[in-house]
Amino acid sequence: MDIELIKGTLSVMVLTLLNREPMYGYQIVSRIRECTNGAFEWTPGALYPSLHKMEAGGLIEGEWAGEAGTRRRKYYRITDAGRKVLLEKTEAWKRLCRAMDQVMERGNG
């Protein structure tokens, strides 16, 4: 899939997933793969810089969890600011999809 297109959708998808429950990096990649039946194969090299950018921007926040002797993981949760941005981006994305649908229907018709 086009890398630029993926980059544009990445933050929306991450915020959507985190809006349901806190997740760690590997879990996010796996969940996206499952949800899209493998259509989106994010590399960690793309995911982590985006997660850290969103964390620095205050859209999500990370917290380390894990007991002694087990693997420690950094769980990300969405913030209020992140929910607001998610709402805006979801609306924008829906508008874009509707517009694309209309263009394609009329173009074919």
Added chain:
Amino acid sequence: MDEIERYLDDVCRTLGGSHDLRQHIRDELRDHIGETIDALAAKGLSLEDAAHKAIEDFGKPEDMRRELQSVYGRQVTAFLIGRAIAWKEQNMKSGWKWSFAATGVLLMLIVGQVLCIYAPFVFIFPGIRWHFEALGEALPALTAASLRAGTLVLGREAIPAWALLVAVLVAWGIFEWRSTSENKALIRLACGIFASFLLTAVLCFVAFATVLGLAEAASLSFHADPRPYALKQLSQAQNAIGDLRKAVRTQDRDAAHHAESHFTSALWNLRSDRQTASLVATGRPGQVETLQAMMQTMEEQSRWVRLDRRQKDMDALTETWNRFCREINYDSPPVPAAGGQSDDASGGAMSTGP
């Protein structure tokens, strides 16, 4: 697992932010790689293959580093070290010649700097100090500080310079013997460059102190009253003649050499027109030239005394000296001319000024 740590090193090496932040990023990425390895191992891959595949899935380390740098910035020191290592890999892997040539040039530079620092302490500072002492003036502060610092390293009772040199060579030898780092050449060069920077700072200080000392000494020589200085020289010459006479009597070659050296040194300092003129009592035309000629004669006579230590030559020198003292009206205790026993050679005084 080294492969994983190397990958994480590559990603996090030049990232900005605190050490803790870099450590958190490392832990997070290591956790992800660990999860991927577990998943791949569950599918039947060996741990080694699983680790290799997990790292491959992460993508190029420089891409991730660049992305993370856009969030956290870049660490300057780590960046410089990274560039140095990259330079080393590009230039020095081609052979030992680069390393050898660079180390050789650096070593020559350091030796040159050490010699340039050492030289003023041996050849210039003693003269400057002697000059100021003779004039009864204090040394310029910077020159005095430089001399004190030099005495700490070069003085007889301080740490000898060669001990420092041996310590440095021993440290270097241990490094060459024990270090197994693949960046050995780079570390060697970095230490050399650091040492050279330090030596450059010391050299600048010493050079400035030298120039200042020389300038002040020259200024004093031109502006100070030459007469007290000339009297000191006369007194020194008088003492030296006494010592020389003793050395002839005892046939002590070393003492003769020492006394003659002091005598000629005092005369040499008196022979400038300015100094000689300050001794002239009567202002008679040509008197300065006459005195200078007498001093030249005494220098030659003292040389013969030093070489042969004959009483006859000593008498000739004493005769010229007494004549010289009479000429300038120097009220010194007369030196016995025919092998007399008087050892009183203390300095006298001018009975009348010019």
